[in-house]
Amino acid sequence: MMPRLSDAVLAALPESVARPRYDRAGIRPGILHLGLGAFHRAHQAVMTEAVLNAGARDWGIVAASLRSAETRDALAPQDGLYTVATREDEREALQVVGALRGLIVAPEDPGALLQAMVDPGIRIVSLTVTEKGYCHDPSTGSLDEAQADIRHDLLHPTAPRSAPGILVEALRRRRAEGIPPFTVLCCDNLPANGETVRRVVTRLCALRDPGLGTWIGDAVAFPSTMVDRIVPATTAEDRARIAAALGAEDAWPVVGEGFSQWVIEDHFPLGRPDWAIAGAQFARDVAPFELMKLRMLNGAHSALAYLGYLAGHETVAEAASDPVFARYLAMLWDEIAPSVPAPPGVVLADHAGRLLARFRNRALRHRTWQIAMDGSQKLPQRLLGPLRHALAEGRPAPCLIIAVAGWMRYVMGIDERGAPIDLRDPMLPALRAASAAGLDQPQDVARRLLDLTGIFGSDVAGHPALAVDIGNALALLVRDGARQALSGLTAT
Ligand code: CS2
Numbered sequence: 286m287m288p289r290l291s292d293a294v295l296a297a298l299p300e301s302v303a304r305p306r307y308d309r310a311g312i313r314p315g316i317l318h319l320g321l322g323a324f325h326r327a328h329q330a331v332m333t334e335a336v337l338n339a340g341a342r343d344w345g346i347v348a349a350s351l352r353s354a355e356t357r358d359a360l361a362p363q364d365g366l367y368t369v370a371t372r373e374d375e376r377e378a379l380q381v382v383g384a385l386r387g388l389i390v391a392p393e394d395p396g397a398l399l400q401a402m403v404d405p406g407i408r409i410v411s412l413t414v415t416e417k418g419y420c421h422d423p424s425t426g427s428l429d430e431a432q433a434d435i436r437h438d439l440l441h442p443t444a445p446r447s448a449p450g451i452l453v454e455a456l457r458r459r460r461a462e463g464i465p466p467f468t469v470l471c472c473d474n475l476p477a478n479g480e481t482v483r484r485v486v487t488r489l490c491a492l493r494d495p496g497l498g499t500w501i502g503d504a505v506a507f508p509s510t511m512v513d514r515i516v517p518a519t520t521a522e523d524r525a526r527i528a529a530a531l532g533a534e535d536a537w538p539v540v541g542e543g544f545s546q547w548v549i550e551d552h553f554p555l556g557r558p559d560w561a562i563a564g565a566q567f568a569r570d571v572a573p574f575e576l577m578k579l580r581m582l583n584g585a586h587s588a589l590a591y592l593g594y595l596a597g598h599e600t601v602a603e604a605a606s607d608p609v610f611a612r613y614l615a616m617l618w619d620e621i622a623p624s625v626p627a628p629p630g631v632v633l634a635d636h637a638g639r640l641l642a643r644f645r646n647r648a649l650r651h652r653t654w655q656i657a658m659d660g661s662q663k664l665p666q667r668l669l670g671p672l673r674h675a676l677a678e679g680r681p682a683p684c685l686i687i688a689v690a691g692w693m694r695y696v697m698g699i700d701e702r703g704a705p706i707d708l709r710d711p712m713l714p715a716l717r718a719a720s721a722a723g724l725d726q727p728q729d730v731a732r733r734l735l736d737l738t739g740i741f742g743s744d745v746a747g748h749p750a751l752a753v754d755i756g757n758a759l760a761l762l763v764r765d766g767a768r769q770a771l772s773g774l775t776a777t
Contacts, residue, residue: 291533327514334383365383370538410470466504471507476670478509482507541649547564607768624674719736719737
């Protein structure tokens with residue numbers, strides 16, 4: 286029988302597999318991470334591993350899952366070790382990462398998580414809890430005070446469930462114990478992510494205790510970051526292939542592309558790992574990088590996810606290799622680019638070419654369905670921002686409009702062959718109610734979805750010509766299907 290990956294088998298792994306070059310037992314935790322998903326393990330943890338490999342001793346990671354025990358259950362029997370498989374078409378490189386030095390499942394023991402966050406050795410609390418984890422209103426970026434976990438945390442502030450509630454309580458305890466506050470490092474795809482987290486955290490705190498809210502706003506650093514690496518969900522095939530290559534079973538490896546970028550605002554009052562060793566860039570202003578990432582990459586991803594799913598493309602690589610979709614993508618990027626101030630040294634047309642090559646990486650099975658998830662949280666920064674920009678400049682934006690209509694067609698919940706779509710979205714009840722009129726009434730569905738101000742604000746629905754264009758695009762998608770609609774659009 287194959288052994289399980291663990292410290293004990295590290296030395297016996299094939300030589301081609303990279304592994305920790307330091308004594309794991311000598312590493313002290315300096316980072317507490319909230320949200321132990323594949324993205325963290327393939328991105329920040331890999332960069333931190335490089336710092337540990339270079340000799341740092343006090344930047345180990347304690348990672349907490351805020352919901353399920355699955356990842357902990359997979360990694361705890363492996364001493365926290367896991368494999369990162371970097372895949373580019375035919376090539377695959379394996380690295381076993383040792384940076385995780387503690388695993389916590391918050392719902393099992395909320396006290397243990399808070400206690401770990403109060404440890405003076407922890408100087409950074411980083412987060413990948415996805416867009417919805419910040420409990421904000423996606424159209425304004427303000428705390429959604431009616432959200433269920435936030436209501437819970439206001440009633441039970443010392444036993445919080447939400448990421449903002451956990452940050453507030455941990456910071457409060459540090460202050461009460463005279464321990465300087467950790468730096469809060471958001472690594473999710475939100476616009477102005479540091480500022481957004483500061484806003485929700487200080488608001489939640491002020492609702493609880495105005496004095497504490499002011500202190501958090503003044504004393505805590507919330508640097509912004511731009512994170513980028515395509516990391517699809519791990520498949521059973523990935524697990525089997527990686528186990529065969531390791532000669533050891535890894536219950537939850539992660540798989541990603543070769544490209545990895547991290548741009549970080551350099552504001553860490555208690556210090557930070559030297560992530561530049563791993564290629565991270567430190568910048569005074571992350572905003573241009575972030576805007577480019579959210580609009581050019583994530584915007585195109587979401588457009589491909591909805592329209593590609595409807596056209597029957599299971600993965601991004603399949604969709605981006607379909608000539609109709611490739612033409613559409615090129616036109617979409619031309620519509621988005623004017624809304625993006627290129628960061629220093631970047632030519633947007635070249636950037637789009639590199640994105641297309643990344644999307645076409647056939648070794649990654651990045652499902653359109655996976656990216657389609659949580660659209661209500663993603664649309665504003667990915668597609669509506671560039672759409673507003675085009676409107677303000679009087680530029681036509683048919684590709685952005687059909688992408689928004691593609692999301693609407695998708696949330697109608699029935700695919701082009703009449704099969705149900707497995708919709709995942711925190712606003713699902715509202716989306717279902719708004720699209721109840723169904724496929725026969727696309728104009729009505731479009732109007733009612735545009736009225737969801739949490740997603741669209743009030744300006745989109747209030748713009749009569751735009752609302753009509755979106756309704757017409759939705760009617761076209763219903764009538765002709767996504768591929769034919771794009772074929773017509775890109776032929777003109
Ligand atoms: C994707 C992102 O699932 C999604 O919404 O668009 O996870 C994307 O793969 C990453 O942001 C790439 O850096």
